[in-house]
Amino acid sequence: MxxxxxxxxxxxxxxxxxxxxxxxxxxxxxxxxxxxxxxxxxxxxxxxxxxxxxxxxxxxxxxxxxxxxxxxxxxxxxxxxxxxxxxxxxxxxxxxxxxxxxxxxxxxxxxxxxxxxxxxxKPGLAETVRPMKVISIDDIRWGRRDIKTVQLLYPSMGKMMAKAAGADDAWMVEDGYVTEGTSNNVYIVKDGKIITRALSNDILHGITRAAVLRYAEEAQMEVEERNFTIEEAQNADEAFFTSASAFVMPVVQIDDKKLGGGEPGRVALRLREIYLDESLKTAV
The missing domain is CATH 3.30.470.10 (Aminotransferase class 4, branched-chain amino acid transferase, N-terminal domain)
Structure with missing residues (x-):
């Protein structure tokens, strides 16, 4: 058609x-x-x-x-x-x-x-929960990632690096700290606390990110906005990412380290459920 x-x-x-x-x-x-x-x-x-x-x-x-x-x-x-x-x-x-x-x-x-x-x-978009495996790569993009431009060649290359490694996506690292995924904002969960990088020119100011963090706080979940390393992410209880097209998606492996026994985390799944429920109420 x-x-x-x-x-x-x-x-x-x-x-x-x-x-x-x-x-x-x-x-x-x-x-x-x-x-x-x-x-x-x-x-x-x-x-x-x-x-x-x-x-x-x-x-x-x-x-x-x-x-x-x-x-x-x-x-x-x-x-x-x-x-x-x-x-x-x-x-x-x-x-x-x-x-x-x-x-x-x-x-x-x-x-x-x-x-x-x-x-x-994309039929079934909201029903698809796919546990994701990610690899870490250097972040060598330009410095104004807060502007949503079409300069997406390196993120595309990052997705191909992930595919070649048998993974689903890549998390980018700059000066030792995770910035974001190739097309998403990223999070880890440790001892019930949601940790994600604070807003700056270094990352996209995600629309889904803002909503998810608001819903998390409304649900009495603790949120901390700060930098974290790949090593810290590998030792987290769970991880996930957010985007307009994936909503909230659990991450079960970072490089060669599995999280949560390779199963989606409770916090990620709950936030996905809340996000979809609340977003549908305000859809236009």
Whole structure:
């Protein structure tokens, strides 16, 4: 089935979608993105993703070409046109297509941002709990990981390193401490306490992360935001990661060390249950 996608104000069959070869998202990864989950035909945490989108655009001095209200309507229309019950909506905004390739940003009056959205159908998205194995790799990305840009080559390479090692994902390490997963925020649990790295330019300010930590505190779980090492993670009682597409996913092995006998941890499973229950109440 051919999907309907959205490109600069038009709904088109994916086979007819086109952008310029001079688009700066293509040439320089000069673009930001968001991924919003769809459950029961409704968007999860849409407002959070819309607010982070605005922040990412602002940090790159990029114009915001679409209002939050119009963006929600585009999301809803794509869900309707493509019959999405469970899945994802990918949104990307680039600085646009200049008249030629140049490292310097084009004058905002001479270029319009490119807006692209498409859906991915993923039946069973909320039911899938897959105990994950991760490896540790050096974090050699640029220093502004708090901006959700499309500069994802090294995370993609990290996932391939994990695949080659017979694992599911990679946790990145900088200056001896874990930063985040290739596409997720990461956590360990020790003596009932949830530990995760504090927000900074070093990690993405996860929308799911914020919600999960809020729900954890509401459930009287202790949370500590601080750096931790791979060795500390390997000696934790359990571990997990969060993302918009995986929600809360347990980690049962880090490098060659199993956690919790190789079984998903109680805290991770409980937080996943709470997150899904609460998020569905506010889905739009």
């Amino acid at each position: 051919t999907r309907t996608v959205y490109v600069n104000g038009e709904y088109l069959p994916e086979t007819e979608a086109r952008i310029s070869i001079f688009d700066r998202g293509f040439l320089f990864a000069d673009a930001v993105y968001e991924v919003t989950s769809v459950l029961g035909g409704k968007m999860i945490a849409f407002d959070g993703h819309a607010e982070r989108l605005k922040r990412s655009l602002s940090e790159l001095d990029m114009d915001n070409p679409i209002s939050t209200e119009d963006l929600l309507e585009v999301h809803r229309e794509l869900v309707r046109l493509n019959g999405i019950d469970e899945g994802l909506i990918y949104l990307q905004i680039s600085r646009g297509a200049a008249s030629d390739r140049d490292f310097a940003f084009p004058d905002p009056d001479e270029v319009k941002p490119t807006v692209v959205l498409f859906t991915q159908s």
